[in-house]
Amino acid sequence: MVFRLSKIYTRTGDKGETGLGDGRRVAKDHPRVEAIGEVDTLNSQLGLLLAGLATETTRHPGLKEVSDVLAPCQHRLFDLG
Template sequence: MGNRLSKIYTRTGDSGETGLGDGRRVPKDHPRVEAIGEVDTLNSQLGLLLAGLAEQGISEVSDVLRPCQHRLFDLGGELAMPTYQALDAQEVERLEAAIDVWNDELGPLKNFILPSGSYLIALAHACRSQARTAERRCQQLNALEPLSAVSLAYINRLSDLLFVAARIIGRRQGVSEVLWQAAARPSA
């Protein structure tokens, strides 16, 4: 790919619109732009998680999550260029395989857990919740302009992977899961 951005600012968005890869100009709050923005936010948060995992030497989780940053960039490309297709079913299957391996080690949940216990666990859960937000924005867009089934499956499966990753990070750190404790019911 050649050098595409010779200038970072273009002034073409100052009026509240932005350009898509297919040449359309849409408002910056268009559902497609909202979806692109949420995917971008997730990618940035995932970068923070990967940096923390590198500092802690938890390479097993990093090795699974690192390609996800690239695939999120691909998803952003699909969102920006509606006829472009980059993701495929093999990537969804890769996430499912990782989920299955980690879930086999962890065993079933017996209670709800909180996004807590360590910084990295909480950060993985922040990524998971951001993935859910990105998924909702993609589904909102899908109701107006259909997206590929693979892209929708990918963002859904990624949030599942991040949930299990948070649990496996805790296991690797030797940190117990923080179990949810229901509030005491008010007496009558």
């Protein structure tokens, strides 16, 4: 059996705002909200790339150097986002 959430209530109301990690509220069209989304997208793409590199490293050992450079970048993006 699959559970599906059709409605989620936060009881904070919408009013066109969203909460940031530090507790502040900003408009949903605030540039910071857009930037957070872009960082998340980049992080996701980087994760897919790193996963693909991991599967190919045995055949192409030179790819490990690429992974060694990109993995810390992904960790920084996690911290940033």
